[in-house]
Amino acid sequence: MPKKRFWVLADCQPFSMLYRGAVKYRSSIANHFFLFGICMHPTIAVETAFEALIDGIVDRHFAVLDGFLSELEVVSLRSSFEQKLEDGAFHRAGIGQGEQHTRDAEFRGDLIHWLDRSTALPTGQAFLDRMDGFVSYLNRTCYTGLNGYEFHYAVYPTGTFYKRHLDQFHQDDHRRYSVICYLNDNWQPEDGGELVIYHPDGDVVIEPLGGRVVFFESALLEHEVLPARRDRYSLTGWLRR
Ligand code: OGA
Ligand code: MN
Numbered sequence: 001m002p003k004k005r006f007w008v009l010a011d012c013q014p015f016s017m018l019y020r021g022a023v024k025y026r027s028s029i030a031n032h033f034f035l036f037g038i039c040m041h042p043t044i045a046v047e048t049a050f051e052a053l054i055d056g057i058v059d060r061h062f063a064v065l066d067g068f069l070s071e072l073e074v075v076s077l078r079s080s081f082e083q084k085l086e087d088g089a090f091h092r093a094g095i096g097q098g099e100q101h102t103r104d105a106e107f108r109g110d111l112i113h114w115l116d117r118s119t120a121l122p123t124g125q126a127f128l129d130r131m132d133g134f135v136s137y138l139n140r141t142c143y144t145g146l147n148g149y150e151f152h153y154a155v156y157p158t159g160t161f162y163k164r165h166l167d168q169f170h171q172d173d174h175r176r177y178s179v180i181c182y183l184n185d186n187w188q189p190e191d192g193g194e195l196v197i198y199h200p201d202g203d204v205v206i207e208p209l210g211g212r213v214v215f216f217e218s219a220l221l222e223h224e225v226l227p228a229r230r231d232r233y234s235l236t237g238w239l240r241r
Helices: 010-021 029-040 042-060 071-086 122-142
Strands: 062-065 111-114 148-156 162-165 175-182 195-199 202-206 213-217 222-225 232-240
Touching: 042 062, 042 122, 042 213, 062 202, 071 111, 071 122, 071 148, 071 232, 122 148, 122 175, 122 232, 195 213
Parallel strands: none
Antiparallel strands: 062 213, 111 148, 148 232, 162 222, 175 213, 175 232, 195 202, 195 222
16 A cells, blocks of 8 residues: 555554554553543544554554544444344345355354445444545545445354455455444453454454454455354444445
8 A cells, every 4th residue: 555645643652552562452551542532632533543544554454443433432333233233224144245145154143234324323424424534534645546435233143253254255356445343342351252363474363342443455364253252243344446
């Protein structure tokens, strides 16, 4: 990904260390600093977060960032999520595309609901606004040529998982970047459900902590979701070209 502009604000240091340093991502004081930063300076912090995500892609094809969604946003998105669940708006997710599309619980066990701007609740719409901002920021600063996205809520009921896979389809390379935001409350190590990224430099294990975002190149990195021992909530999507 070529980058037009490059700067790292002094402010940015705690969380850039976060995703460059450790391979196991767990909450730390630095994350809370960032959370605080978002509350205090929303406009600056949003662009700073975009920069941190882009730096991750430039350095290692993925980024993990805590506090991308504030605690308030997580709570409010989870409540829209639960509303849609109650409305029966979720269905079993499938594998593949077109004629190849199948549903196989041995491979993936999540239930999904596609976000649609016209029917999304206000908090879902605000999230899509943030993604509009991210797409235009990427296009402006990195010439990514993105022209859309698709997002769904996903719940992995207790005991379910998603085996190792790549997000790009064989016959369709429109999905360029994967974006996964976690909406879990007080997720503990014993709850399982980690995302494992099979990176050429070594496997990366990421806990699905509320407010955390994972951003990676859809065509490059295989990954899997380990069995969740508690219902696991996320908002997942792809930036497209
Ligand atoms: C996916 C996926 C990972 C996660 O939906 O394709 O890999 O951590 N999700 O939820
Ligand atoms: Mn995936």
